[in-house]
Amino acid sequence: MLAVGVLAGLSVLSLLTYGYLSWDSLGLGPGETEATRTGLGEEPGAGAPSSQPHIIFILADDQGFRDVGYHGSEIRTPTLDKLAAEGVKLENYYVQPMCTPSRSQFITGKYQIHTGLQHSIIRPTQPNCLPLDNVTLPQKLKEVGYSTHMVGKWHLGFYRRECMPTQRGFDTFFGSLLGSGDYYTHFKCDSPGICGYDLYENDNAAWDHDNGIYSTQMYTQKVQQILASHNPRKPIFLYIAYQAVHSPLQAPGKYFEHYRSINNINRRRYAAMLACLDEAINNVTLALKKYGYYENSIIIYSSDNGGQPMAGGSNWPLRGSKGTYWEGGIRAVGFVHSPLLKNKGSVCKELVHITDWFPTLITLAEGQIDEDIQLDGYDIWETISEGRRSPRVDILHNIDPIYTKAKNGSWAAGYGIWNTAIQSAIRVNHWKLLTGNPGYSDWVPPQAFSNAGPNRWHNERVSWSAGKTVWLFNITADPYERVDLSARYPDVVKQLLRRLSQFNKTAVPVRYPPKDPRSNPKLNGGVWGPWFKEDEKKKKSDKSKGANKQKKNKNKNK
Numbered sequence: 113m114l115a116v117g118v119l120a121g122l123s124v125l126s127l128l129t130y131g132y133l134s135w136d137s138l139g140l141g142p143g144e145t146e147a148t149r150t151g152l153g154e155e156p157g158a159g160a161p162s163s164q165p166h167i168i169f170i171l172a173d174d175q176g177f178r179d180v181g182y183h184g185s186e187i188r189t190p191t192l193d194k195l196a197a198e199g200v201k202l203e204n205y206y207v208q209p210m211c212t213p214s215r216s217q218f219i220t221g222k223y224q225i226h227t228g229l230q231h232s233i234i235r236p237t238q239p240n241c242l243p244l245d246n247v248t249l250p251q252k253l254k255e256v257g258y259s260t261h262m263v264g265k266w267h268l269g270f271y272r273r274e275c276m277p278t279q280r281g282f283d284t285f286f287g288s289l290l291g292s293g294d295y296y297t298h299f300k301c302d303s304p305g306i307c308g309y310d311l312y313e314n315d316n317a318a319w320d321h322d323n324g325i326y327s328t329q330m331y332t333q334k335v336q337q338i339l340a341s342h343n344p345r346k347p348i349f350l351y352i353a354y355q356a357v358h359s360p361l362q363a364p365g366k367y368f369e370h371y372r373s374i375n376n377i378n379r380r381r382y383a384a385m386l387a388c389l390d391e392a393i394n395n396v397t398l399a400l401k402k403y404g405y406y407e408n409s410i411i412i413y414s415s416d417n418g419g420q421p422m423a424g425g426s427n428w429p430l431r432g433s434k435g436t437y438w439e440g441g442i443r444a445v446g447f448v449h450s451p452l453l454k455n456k457g458s459v460c461k462e463l464v465h466i467t468d469w470f471p472t473l474i475t476l477a478e479g480q481i482d483e484d485i486q487l488d489g490y491d492i493w494e495t496i497s498e499g500r501r502s503p504r505v506d507i508l509h510n511i512d513p514i515y516t517k518a519k520n521g522s523w524a525a526g527y528g529i530w531n532t533a534i535q536s537a538i539r540v541n542h543w544k545l546l547t548g549n550p551g552y553s554d555w556v557p558p559q560a561f562s563n564a565g566p567n568r569w570h571n572e573r574v575s576w577s578a579g580k581t582v583w584l585f586n587i588t589a590d591p592y593e594r595v596d597l598s599a600r601y602p603d604v605v606k607q608l609l610r611r612l613s614q615f616n617k618t619a620v621p622v623r624y625p626p627k628d629p630r631s632n633p634k635l636n637g638g639v640w641g642p643w644f645k646e647d648e649k650k651k652k653s654d655k656s657k658g659a660n661k662q663k664k665n666k667n668k669n670k
Contacts, residue, residue, distance in 0.1 A: 164256065164347040164477050165452060166409040168400065169469070170393060171218070171351070172445070173211065173265060173358040174434060176419020178426040178558075179386060180445050185426070186558070187383045188370060191394040192447075195411065199449030200496050201459045206507055206539070207417055207466045209434060209441035211267050211291050213510070214416040214466055215353070219268070219280075220246045221470025221489035223508050225615065228623035231514050234269045236290050236302045237627035239644055241269020242280070247485060249470050250281030253349045256479040259283055261338050263331050264353030267291045271631065272644040278314050286313050286334045288327075288355065289640055295327045295355060295362040300640065308633025308640040317639040326364050327355045328385075332392040336399045344404040347477065352396065357385040359423045364388065376561040382424025410450040410476065412469065417441060421556040428557050431593045436551035437509050437537035439593055454497045462502035463539075468492045508615050509537035514622055518548045520579035527602075529609040532581035538612050542588040545598075545608040547581055555592070584608070 179185050181193040182201070208214040212233040213224050219242070224230035227243055234240050242248075250260040262277050264287040269275045277285035288310045293300035298311035311318045321330065335352055342348055363384035370387070374380040393413070400406040418441040419425020420434040432438025446464070467489030474481055475491050490503040512535045521533025526547065530536075535548035584598035584605050598605050630643045 162257075162345060162347045162408070164258070165450070166344070166348050166350075166400075166405045167253070167258075167473055167477065168350045168352065168396070168409060168411045169218075169473075170396070170411065170413045171215070171264070171353045172389060172413070172415045173353070173355055174417065174420055174423070174425055175357055175386070175415035175445055176421075176425035176427045177415075177430050177440065177443055177445060178428045179357075179382075179419060183445070186374075187386050189386065189390045191390045191397070192413065192445075195393070195397065195413065195449040196447040198456060199411075199447050200453060200455065202446035202448070202464050202496070203459050204461045205414070205444055205446040205464045206442050206509070207414065207444040207446075208510065209417050209436055211265075211358075211416055215266075215268055216242050217465075217467045217488075218469055219248045219250075221249070221467050221485075221487040222246065223467065223488045223510075223615075225508065225511055225619035226486065226488065228620045230510055230619070231512050231622050231624045233291060234267065235627065236300070236640060237306065237629075237631040238269075239271040239625050239628045239631070240623055241271060241275030243623070244274055247482070248281045249473060250349060250351070252281075252474050252479050252481070253347075253477050254281055254283075256347075256477050258347045258349045258477060259342060260349045260351075261285075262351045262353070263287055263334050263338070264351075265291070265355050265358075266353070270640070270642055271628070273315070273642045276315055276642065282351070284314060284338070286318065286321075287331065287353065288312070292355070292358050292360070294360060296324050298322065298327070306632055308636070308638055310640045312641075317637075317641065326362070326388070328388050328392050329364075331355075332395050335396050339399045339403045339405060342403075344408075348405070349473075349477075354389060354392070356389040357382055357425070359420070361385065361424060374561070375563055376424070378422070378424035379426075379561040380424075407451050410448065410452060410473075412446075412448050414446045414466065415444040418443070421560065424561075426556065426558065426561070429555065429592050431553060431555050432550075433552050433554075433556070436553065437535075437546055438550065438553055439587070439591060441551075442509060442537075443591075448496050452497070455499050458499060460496055460499070462492075462495050463504045463507065464492055464495070464502060465489065465504060465507050468504065505541055506611065507539040508612075509539065511536040511612065511616055511619060512548075513619075514624065516549050518581045521548055521581040525581050526609055527606050529606060530612055536612055538608055538615070539587065540608055540611060542586050543604055543608060544585045544587045544593075545605065545612070546583040547609075547612075550583065 179187055181189040182196055208217060210233050212229060216227055216229050220227060227246055254260055260282050262282045262285045266277050266289050270289040290300050290310050293310045298309060300310050301307035309317055331354060361378055361381035363381060367384035367387045371380050371383040374383060400409055418427045418434045427433060427440030430440035430443055432440035434441055470489045471481055471487055471491045472493050476493060492502055494500045495502045515535040517533040523531050525532040532547040537546045582598045583596050584601060585593045633640050636643055
């Protein structure tokens, strides 16, 4: 009987590992988990259970604010809708407008101005990464006994080995290092002739996994493998950073079935990608239940920034898009689902920012936050779980001193407090202030996607007087940023400009180096990967030191 049980367990495991398996096909009743049954070989209950929760952080890529069922989307997301409805929806939740900034703030609990990553993203050819002197979330969780695993998109730099995920606190890593790439071939061209393979397992190219599997499904299979092999009585941190729904717009054919009526090809492809992502998260949830993690787990879902309308994403009714500091670029889909929540099935309208996950999760994990770490995040667990007021009253959305300056910006326009040519944005209580060049500022309603191609005639625009470089909005009363109040409330503008100035005094220099020709994958076996060799630098310095020493000795002899 034992042998039969082991064989049965192995067959189920193989199905979970190499393909999708529905909950019904496992023959499990409502609320019943496989962890309560026997026949899977070794009992998952070996050892005393941990009081520390399992932490599963799922980060979607470029998902628009409207692109979830419970925000009124035509795209079906039954898994996200159910998990959010049974958990706590975060409806005043902010991230950064692009990939690298959101990821860096999540993993460090610090604003961009405090890590030097306040401009743009980390490019594949740049000798740049999240500064090594920053303590990361997985490093802090490892200190208190967590097993830490990352699956998916890194995008925090890789030019030297010390920048890789396995050197920044993760026990294992399976995914991509760059910001985007082909979902099937895992190939990426940064520019003509600068192309390479981008799929890694720990510190090496994962050629063995190059089987043409769609990345959303491949990453989910990897998560299932990790959960199947780990002891659920020991705490685990799983960071799942899906590539979807970032461009290129690719999805398996079967997911187009419900969306053939969408004429706009980008929106149709995007819908299919999101449908596949929703199914993937369902399979992750089923695996958590199957292997005995769910009852002591916290699942956090977040998008990394707003959607890109030209690539099928919708932020309606918010203004702007990915890459801007309008609400459409920084206000995100987010929720927490957990049996450990006290106020399940509720909506949190308190101010929450992506930096808040760092202190919140470390505290939940019974870890310690070093006093010398100057965090910008707050512990917001009681805000989410119990409905208490948020300790956060402001958010520095960013100060980018090297972004294209607004032509008409000046110190005079900033009342002598701030140069309004500089791109910046800040939120204090109900008020939001933007300065400089704000970027794409249209509202893009659903009918903009009604034609075969992008139709900007449907977009709404506001023409402002030439030379305008300051905007003020009451976001609580006007979440869609339709009424600029900067002329009506100059004193409020001055207060927020002073707050910007205070933040700016704490900023570190921007890290945005020029590209390095040594980054070309052709010089690294056709693979994107670390190219900076510390040993070579040491050898050169040692040689120069040796040469100087010889010269000194010769002079001495003379």
